[in-house]
């Protein structure tokens with residue numbers, strides 16, 4: 171029988187998908203909802219997680235995995251809220267690799283978690299291609315980034331079931347057409363759930379928290 175040649179890129183993707191399946195099994199076994207939060211650097215991911223911890227307090231037990239190239243600054247911010255957190259430093263990787271997430275999960279008490287929020291490395295490109303076995307992928311886009319982003323980075327908008335439009339308190343000061351973004355996002359993914367929110371005014375946070383809580387309820391029955 172002759173050798174079968176698999177292009178390297180395809181082989182890497184297949185192994186990432188196999189890893190993601192393992193992670194999915196871990197999340198299912200612990201009856202937790204895994205949320206993969208993706209955005210450009212500085213869109214407000216960590217601030218949003220901090221607001222969610224407050225909004226879900228007493229209802230859902232939250233744990234957080236932080237992914238950054240360097241530093242544990244974000245984990246230190248989350249730790250102050252008294253929830254479980256683990257920081258992954260990816261060094262040269264522009265996304266959280268599944269094997270690093272698997273190691274991180276081993277450091278958390280998953281039996282006491284309802285919703286695991288994974289803050290991916292700030293980047294709209296690399297994390298889009300790497301499934302982490304998540305139940306929900308959320309792409310966050312802040313109003314200071316430009317309203318053409320769904321058109322320029324379609325993969326992350328196609329593969330995310332929720333879109334968090336962050337920093338809407340800044341709308342009076344920037345040129346950003348929310349309607350255009352929502353139309354473009356829905357053209358790419360008609361099923362996408364869109365949330366306009368501000369971690370400064372608190373607008374939209376409760377609705378977003380309620381959606382995640384409902385998704386966890388639906389998963390565990």
Ligand SMILES: Nc1nc2c(ncn2[C@@H]2O[C@H](COP(=O)(O)OP(=O)(O)OP(=O)(O)O)[C@@H](O)[C@H]2O)c(=O)[nH]1
Pocket residue numbers: 209210211212213214215216217218244291292336337338339340367368369370371
């Ligand atoms: N005006 C306004 N500023 C915000 C809001 N959310 C976050 N910020 C600010 O935006 C900056 C970046 O917020 P972070 O939460 O650190 O963003 P991030 O996406 O976690 O950043 P990286 O982890 O570096 O990718 C900080 O100065 C926040 O205070 C918001 O809703 N409104």
Ligand SMILES: [Mg+2]
Pocket residue numbers: 215216217244289
């Ligand atoms: Mg952050």
